Amino acid sequence: MKYARHDLVVLGAGSAGYAAARTARAEGADVALVDRGPLGGLCILRGCMPSKTLIASSDLRHDIAESDALGIGVEGVAVDFPFIMRRKRELIAGFADYRIEGIRQFPLYEGTAKFLSPTDLQVGDHTIVRAQKFIVATGSVVAPDAVPGLAEAGYIDSDAALELKELPKSLIVLGGGYVGSELGQFFARMGVKVTIVLRSPHLLSGEDHDVGNALTDYYREEGIDVQTETAIKGVKRRGGKKVVSVVHHGVEGELEADEVMYCLGRVPDIEGLDFEKAGVRAHPVTGIEVDQTLRTSNPSIFAVGDVTGRFLLVHVAIYQGEVAARNAVRNANEMADYHLAKAHTVFSDPQVAVVGDTERDLQAIGVTYLKGSYDFAEHGKAVTMNKTKGFVKMMAAPDTGKILGAAILGAHGSDLIHEMIVAMNYGATVFEFMKIPHLHPTMAEIWTYPAEEIAAKIEAARLDEAALRVRTG
Numbered sequence: 416m417k418y419a420r421h422d423l424v425v426l427g428a429g430s431a432g433y434a435a436a437r438t439a440r441a442e443g444a445d446v447a448l449v450d451r452g453p454l455g456g457l458c459i460l461r462g463c464m465p466s467k468t469l470i471a472s473s474d475l476r477h478d479i480a481e482s483d484a485l486g487i488g489v490e491g492v493a494v495d496f497p498f499i500m501r502r503k504r505e506l507i508a509g510f511a512d513y514r515i516e517g518i519r520q521f522p523l524y525e526g527t528a529k530f531l532s533p534t535d536l537q538v539g540d541h542t543i544v545r546a547q548k549f550i551v552a553t554g555s556v557v558a559p560d561a562v563p564g565l566a567e568a569g570y571i572d573s574d575a576a577l578e579l580k581e582l583p584k585s586l587i588v589l590g591g592g593y594v595g596s597e598l599g600q601f602f603a604r605m606g607v608k609v610t611i612v613l614r615s616p617h618l619l620s621g622e623d624h625d626v627g628n629a630l631t632d633y634y635r636e637e638g639i640d641v642q643t644e645t646a647i648k649g650v651k652r653r654g655g656k657k658v659v660s661v662v663h664h665g666v667e668g669e670l671e672a673d674e675v676m677y678c679l680g681r682v683p684d685i686e687g688l689d690f691e692k693a694g695v696r697a698h699p700v701t702g703i704e705v706d707q708t709l710r711t712s713n714p715s716i717f718a719v720g721d722v723t724g725r726f727l728l729v730h731v732a733i734y735q736g737e738v739a740a741r742n743a744v745r746n747a748n749e750m751a752d753y754h755l756a757k758a759h760t761v762f763s764d765p766q767v768a769v770v771g772d773t774e775r776d777l778q779a780i781g782v783t784y785l786k787g788s789y790d791f792a793e794h795g796k797a798v799t800m801n802k803t804k805g806f807v808k809m810m811a812a813p814d815t816g817k818i819l820g821a822a823i824l825g826a827h828g829s830d831l832i833h834e835m836i837v838a839m840n841y842g843a844t845v846f847e848f849m850k851i852p853h854l855h856p857t858m859a860e861i862w863t864y865p866a867e868e869i870a871a872k873i874e875a876a877r878l879d880e881a882a883l884r885v886r887t888g
Contacts, residue, residue, distance in 0.1 A: 429456025431720030432552035434736035455511035473604035530693035555721035585672035595678035766828035771820030787865030802826035
């Protein structure tokens with residue numbers, strides 16, 4: 416058996432783990448990485464980058480199909496799916512090679528890991544690595560299927576969808592979260608007949624209802640069959656097809672397609688780590704328990720990223736990795752703050768992006784707010800580009816006008832939200848935001864309209880209050 420010792424050992428070399436390792440090394444610690452492979456991390460290999468590479472092709476095909484609205488007629492648009500997948504593989508290989516180059520700058524132990532004690536970790540069959548501090552960043556995996564008959568009938572998950580060699584003629588997507596929404600629309604725009612089945616009243620069940628309902632309507636207008644408020648009872652094969660049994664408002668029915676894609680969530684990747692020997696509490700669905708400093712129930716072991724079961728977002732994982740590393744090396748108590756860090760986007764079309772508190776958040780905690788909104792259909796630059804779907808909205812405190820949250824459903828939403836992230840990072844009010852110059856005509860200036868609406872409401876309330884004071888002496 417080979418033995419090694421380090422100040423800090425990071426389990427998982429994806430986005431969270433790599434960020435933790437770099438931060439700890441910058442703090443002067445002797446850091447090692449442990450990863451069972453393949454190296455590169457979920458985002459690069461099976462998540463953000465491959466899916467967005469594919470979506471770029473499907474969005475372009477859709478824009479071409481709608482180009483007659485701008486006076487450009489195009490005929491004979493062909494989908495070269497093998498080329499699209501080959502391009503994806505080549506790009507991902509480049510991204511992965513760059514990340515692996517960085518990973519290999521650290522001592523790296525490759526293999527399956529398990530804790531032997533709070534200070535000892537076995538990697539593979541022949542190596543034991545000892546450290547006083549550990550950071551667990553092993554990420555997440557596709558949730559095990561819980562649909563009767565699905566495994567027997569056969570299906571693809573999000574990982575398999577990114578590696579298909581040919582397109583199915585028809586596809587049933589189980590789940591309307593961000594993965595099901597993004598990949599479902601991708602396949603539909605590639606010419607696949609797509610049905611999305613979900614239990615909630617709209618796509619993206621966690622978002623504000625106006626956002627989710629509008630996106631659902633846009634999908635249906637595009638020809639995607641979105642079956643909302645529908646329970647999935649089971650899957651079976653019939654002939655050469657796969658049949659999904661469903662119940663909608665008490666009425667049983669069947670949906671039939673060539674393929675089924677399972678998109679009902681991810682779970683923390685913690686199987687086999689033997690946390691009980693390290694004194695770490697964890698649940699196979701909700702993940703590793705951590706406090707605000709990212710410490711687990713064993714204060715010498717930290718957990719970051721998807722494995723904590725919260726905010727499955729790359730930028731949050733990186734942020735957590737940096738905080739945990741500083742706390743581990745400095746023996747500090749820096750607390751993670753998610754108010755802005757939980758900002759997120761969904762690469763549907765139109766895109767969804769959110770920062771700060773949603774209306775549902777504010778209503779749940781009983782916070783009074785003012786809202787301003789503006790439709791892209793009324794926005795000059797959006798009209799010139801024929802990108803008129805969706806809206807922006809802003810929520811602010813009714814007394815000071817401090818911006819509490821913002822959301823966008825619209826073209827370039829993932830880019831446009833950053834203006835609001837920056838403004839909120841500096842605690843801007845709507846009055847301060849209105850003083851920021853906005854170039855005209857640009858998509859970004861759409862944010863000025865909800866700010867003006869809220870400011871006008873605040874000023875009107877102040878005038879009413881002043882008038883009341885005059886009348887009452």
